[in-house]
Amino acid sequence: MLLITCPHCGPRPELEFVHGGEAHIARPAQPEALNAEEWTEYLYMRANPKGLHAERWRHLHGCARFFNALRDTTTDQFVVTYKTGEARPDLKGPAA
């Protein structure tokens, strides 16, 4: 069971969270302005990196807030968690 640090509440067990998919995929301001390829890109295409992955979590059974995290998919270690709306921290690999 992962240990996840909610930026609002602190470290809590994975039981309290739900995963929310890839982070930083903003809903287009004017969806009707997008052509089919662009809309498909937004709707369906997701990254599956080996290494650092920006993903959303929701502290459902806690503060109920969404937040973002950088997790290394090869080790399952969280490098950083940060609030929704904040920019993705500029990190290349696990903080050592």
Place this chain on the structure above:
Amino acid sequence: MSAPFRTDAGGQIDRRKSLTFTFDGRTFQGVEGDTLASALLANGVHLMGRSFKYHRPRGVLGAGSEEPNALVSVRRDKARVTPNLRATQVELYDGLVAQSQNRWPSLNFDMGAVTSLLSPFIPAGFYYKTFMWPRKAWDHLYEPAIRAAAGLGDAPTEADPDRYLNRFAHCEVLVIGAGPAGLAAALAASKSGQRVMLVDEQAQFGGSLLAVTDALIDGKPAQVWLDETLATLAANPKVTMICRANAFGYFAHNMIGITERLSEHQAHPDAGAPRERLWQVRAREVVLATGAIERPLVFPDNDRPGVLLADAARIYLNRYGVKPGKRVVVATGHDEAYRAALDMHRAGVEIAAIVDARPYPRGPLVEAAKAAGLTVREGYAITGTIGELRVNGAYIAPIIAAGQVGQTETLSCDGVLMSGGFTPSVHLFSQSRGKVVWDETLETYLPGQSAEAERSAGACRGRFGLAQALADGFAAGADAARHPVTHSFAVEAVEGDPKGVVGALPHNRGQGAKAFIDWQNDVTTKDLKLAVREGFQSIEHIKRYTTTGMATDQGKTSNLNALGVISDALHRPIPQIGLTTFRMPYTPVTFGVLAGMARGDLFDPIRTTPIHDWAVEQGAVFEDVSLWKRARFFPQGREDMEAAVRRECLSVRKDCGIFDASTLGKIEVVGPDAAEFMNRMYINAWTKLGVGKCRYGILCREDGFVTDDGVVGRIAHDRFHVTTTTGGAARVLGMMEDYLQTEWPELNVWLTSTTEQWAVIALQGPKARTILEGLVEGIDLSPEALSHMSLTEGKICGVPTRLFRVSFSGELGFEINVPAEHGRKVWEAIWAAGQPHGLTPYGTETMHVLRAEKGFIIIGQETDGTATPDDVGLTWAVGKAKPDYVGKRSLARPAMADPARKQLVGLLTQDPAVVLDEGAQIIVTRGQKPPMKLMGHVTSSYHSAVMGRSIALAMVSGGRARRGETLHVPMPEGDIAVTVTSPVFYDPEGARVNG
């Protein structure tokens, strides 16, 4: 009556406390402190089981959790039979009843052993090769036969009556293993004042110290040091010590799963006392002090009862006061066997010879053995054993060249103690995703790069010997606690060379000889060599093909020897063959302890409505809808469901029915931007919906497919009462929160789940208004004041209500929302008021029929996650002027307007008595053979009492354009002809909602 192989003094047992137990029906005596294995050995019983595949007689091999052979079932009663316990870990209690496994009719004479005679025909991969064809024979012949012959133990015949507990714990330092390294680590870490946990799988703390006889630590005998250390740790309130605790799994982020045996070892556990406890420990730092496991030697007939590991024999002697035999051959490739030989010699066990495969063994232990007058045969291999149910002799021969031996000699003996060296236990380290690395000097895998916040200490990382283990453990404990404390242990002990032998010994016994690698799965050197000859190169493949290391012991004693044999056969060094990943559990774990309290009524939460008990009293039959219990129908007398539903349906259409709709999801959407938020979420337009009005809302996902629906009422300009499906409540709220928090944080809106705040009473039928009239205060129920799809607030039976005029039946209808705590009172008042008017309670089944008669969809029944609003006939609901809403852009894709999409239609069978199967497929032309061209499927199908015939809803390709067409539903009995109709069967003009 003392057991013949029990020593007179010494060990961790109490000879004054005699315990009576039975093994396979025979009664024996043991003493307090015994394990089942040590007590049997004290009685001269080595034969404790039969092997899995060949049913060969097997004795106990080890003294701990690594034991592959001595698997027993311990039985307390019909419901308490625990199979596959290692006799080496079963603590003896008075009255213990144990049985061996894998034998029929008895351990001494086993019919299954005839398979041993057939063993030349049971090579590696036998199952794969033999049972491939024909397929049918597998079901009827092979599998039943294999299951009868094989299988490990019997399951109890009754449900487990015991209780199992679960506990979460946190600590700064968790030390796994309480041998010298673990104790020293706990000692160092505890000096920091932080929370320290120390767990050990055995009944006593101490590990190898429990069998040490001659070493001194800081000037004290090892036993005294152990007692003092345990007392020091126990006195520290920040230290938690758990014995009988199997650290079975190393999970992400330093979560360790541990099972603790609480009452298994007691003769008479208190009634209701828990049997086991699951600990889920989150540790900041972990110290692995899991020790090392002795390796058997691989030589022909090395599995004869009486052949056991040398250090295990020493543990039986020193800790349990049990001699393994009268005259033993000590076969070795490692110094520690000399320590065992010396201890045996001192205890009066005759040493026939020490047979050492190494050409020039040297060192203090070797010299001590020679000084004691023991015969040492240097450069000799043990090449076989003699005997049937017990060894009575051993073959030895000089090793004259690589893989070759000379003249054979025979030594008589009643025991063989063997040692190939010690394999560090890297299981938990490997589970933590740490990388193991091959150590050329020690010829073994050791922990390398860590993946979690842990470190290994002592023998499990190759630091063998008491002095090294203590020093390494203390340093690891200080490091884990981040506490700069040091201690230099003064250790007086005779230490040997840590290096041993890996792989098989040479022999001259021919092709038929069976030299076992994996005792529990009966894998021999020949099986591994055959796998290599057949082209397997990777250990992962060879393992699965031969099943080596795949038994319940996960190859604790066998893995390294298997690698050695494969390395020889492939002519490649061991590190190039790879190593299989260790998986949890380290030793088997019961289902009971993993389930814990989550069984029976506690398996899942049960949600009930405020009206639930009333329905129970009325004899309702319930169904599960997500976690809710919902009344499905209310049978009268001896009615079955069909009769009850028919009566309930007609009552609603004729008079009135009352229905508990409290399970509907309810979300209060509040704030200055509430209407804007609703506009963006739902496909409908909300801006112009007046206060006091309702609208049927449709929610799509961003991909344009319908995901939920429900009536939404506007309570105030800035307040919406949103209802969802029963099963979709949490999902819809989560979706709304997602958009609100992450896409539109600028909207000033609050979302609150109010599902359990409101009891919802649906009153449906022509007499609904009449029944309600006398109960409401400040509410005008007239059609002018409260038209269809509107709502009002006021009081009913003296309590506040949100009263909706809505209908999911097509009849005049009201949904009365009252605070949950008043739900039953209001329900009963309405019920009483309805008695003169024929009011009838109805359940979900009738609700489903009534709505199907009107062509109303149910999410998840008509829709399956690929239906657009237009597919299910809801285009009218779309707010077409809105610039955007969730799903709008996807609905503009050309594919969404394809006329061949499946569309909601009604189906009428040509024979009105035939009720279609829900889920049945639909074809255009009759009499097709598979593969048919499928045009759609039946989504809802019922007998409709009011229509006097069957009705069905279906999703059919281009369905709306097919009205009037005849289609066919292929069934095993033949095609059923159906006519495509409108989905609205009853009251198509919709007059009845007006009463």
